[in-house]
Amino acid sequence: QVQLVESGGGVVQPGGSLRLSCAASGFTFYYSWMHWVRQAPGKELEWLSGIDRIGGRTEYAESVKGRFTISRDNAKNMLYLEMNTLKSEDTAVYYCAKDRKGTERGQGTQVTVSL
Numbered sequence: 779q780v781q782l783v784e785s786g787g788g789v790v791q792p793g794g795s796l797r798l799s800c801a802a803s804g805f806t807f808y809y810s811w812m813h814w815v816r817q818a819p820g821k822e823l824e825w826l827s828g829i830d831r832i833g834g835r836t837e838y839a840e841s842v843k844g845r846f847t848i849s850r851d852n853a854k855n856m857l858y859l860e861m862n863t864l865k866s867e868d869t870a871v872y873y874c875a876k877d878r879k880g881t882e883r884g885q886g887t888q889v890t891v892s893l
Contacts, residue, residue, distance in 0.1 A: 781801075787890075797859070812828065812829055829849065845862050872887050873887075
């Protein structure tokens with residue numbers, strides 16, 4: 779079965795950086811577009827970014843464009859999200875997902891941006 783395990787979250791000050799990782803298994807990773815989504819307290823799931831099968835095409839939500847970078851390593855079945863210039867409004871649980879809606883996603887990793 780599909781397994782997606784996120785890691786790398788934590789507490790960071792505004793302006794700081796974090797790198798999230800997602801280990802994928804149970805499906806043919808290199809066949810799949812992959813995505814990052816997040817859910818802030820009291821808010822709906824928000825799509826952030828997607829990457830095509832070979833990493834040649836990436837897409838970003840306006841809220842993170844220019845600050846976040848998605849990448850993948852198909853040899854390791856890994857997905858990454860480099861997050862820079864973090865803001866308090868980036869505080870959320872972050873998930874990797876097989877689709878933009880986050881229907882198939884992992885258990886998430888908490889990112890808290892706070893002084």
